[in-house]
Amino acid sequence: MTNNTKRWRPLIEIFVISCLAALLHFLILKLFSIDTTAFVYGLVELYVYFLAASLAIVTALVVIEKRNKDQVGYTFLILTSVKMVGAYLLLRPVLEQGIKAEKINFFVVFALFLAFETIVSGRMLNRE
Numbered sequence: 001m002t003n004n005t006k007r008w009r010p011l012i013e014i015f016v017i018s019c020l021a022a023l024l025h026f027l028i029l030k031l032f033s034i035d036t037t038a039f040v041y042g043l044v045e046l047y048v049y050f051l052a053a054s055l056a057i058v059t060a061l062v063v064i065e066k067r068n069k070d071q072v073g074y075t076f077l078i079l080t081s082v083k084m085v086g087a088y089l090l091l092r093p094v095l096e097q098g099i100k101a102e103k104i105n106f107f108v109v110f111a112l113f114l115a116f117e118t119i120v121s122g123r124m125l126n127r128e
Contacts, residue, residue, distance in 0.1 A: 050113040076121040
């Protein structure tokens with residue numbers, strides 16, 4: 001595997017793992033018979049937003065790493081903060097709705113993608 005292919009591998013990993021996580025999440029909701037019809041956002045909408053945001057962040061990190069590795073950490077912090085603002089704007093209607101299952105659903109997806117981004121940026125920072 002070439003060095004250039006290695007750089008872009010995290011994008012594929014995040015996509016595949018998030019698809020598997022979404023499938024597992026869906027199965028868990030069905031297993032526990034959680035009614036999602038009253039949810040503000042469906043499971044697919046949440047995964048699409050957070051996947052798009054994570055892919056954008058990781059793409060930016062890969063580009064920044066190639067140009068100046070010293071800026072990867074700062075870029076990660078700034079872009080993650082911007083994503084958190086977007087997540088909060090999405091979360092406001094969920095908080096107003098007051099459905100506990102939906103709040104848990106939202107935070108599970110949020111934490112999952114935050115973990116992906118943190119792991120990828122940590123790997124980049126530890127590369128020589």
